[in-house]
Amino acid sequence: MRVKVCGITRLEDALLAEELGAYALGFVLAPGSKRRILPEAARRISEALGPFVVRVGVFRDQPPGEVLRLMERARLQVAQLHGEEPPEWALAVGRFFPVIKAFALEGPAKAAWADYPAWALLLDGKLPGSGKPYPREWAQPLLKTGKRVILAGGITPENLGEVLALRPYALDLASGVEAAPGVKDPEKLRALFARLRGL
Secondary structure: OEEEEOOOOOHHHHHHHHHHOOOEEEEEOOOOOOOEOOHHHHHHHHHHOOOOOEEEEEEOOOOHHHHHHHHHHHOOOEEEEOOOOOHHHHHHHHOOOOEEEEEEOOOOOOHHHHHOOOOEEEEEOOOOOOOOOOOHHHHHHHHOOOOOEEEOOOOOOOOHHHHHOOOOOEEEEOHHHEEEOOEEOHHHHHHHHHHHHHO
16 A cells, blocks of 8 residues: 655654655645645655655645746655646646645545546545544545545554555545644554555
């Protein structure tokens, strides 16, 4: 199972996630986020990582030009759009970087979201980054479309089994493995990856 550890702000957290087998790391470059990191700091962390970890920039309602500038400054590889971005913005960014589009669930996912022009779709709770899970069956309408679906929203070692049972393309972790916003808890990270290997 592919795992992205999001909200990285510290080098030690990034290196531990890489060591444990994280497939991708997320750097939040959206203003107002509790996990925001400056592009120069994200670049320093990115440059310290090995070649087999995908670096993802997370944005919210930022125009394509701004997204592209920040992606270049931070040396990132995939853009995750976490707001109300119109498809045209995703297409503009997608000319240069693969795009992940996030949707915040307030009820069952819509199968029509599969038409959004993105490489993958991410399903999160109503309040992204809050650690509050949603009923996992809400993901089913989108999972059935065959689109790559990444599941986020309060994923912990304790509920990992029920999330994996849905067979998503990948998992996105943040608050469920944190000691504080933007600060990962080494023991929680180790426990989750150990549970993943066990399952």
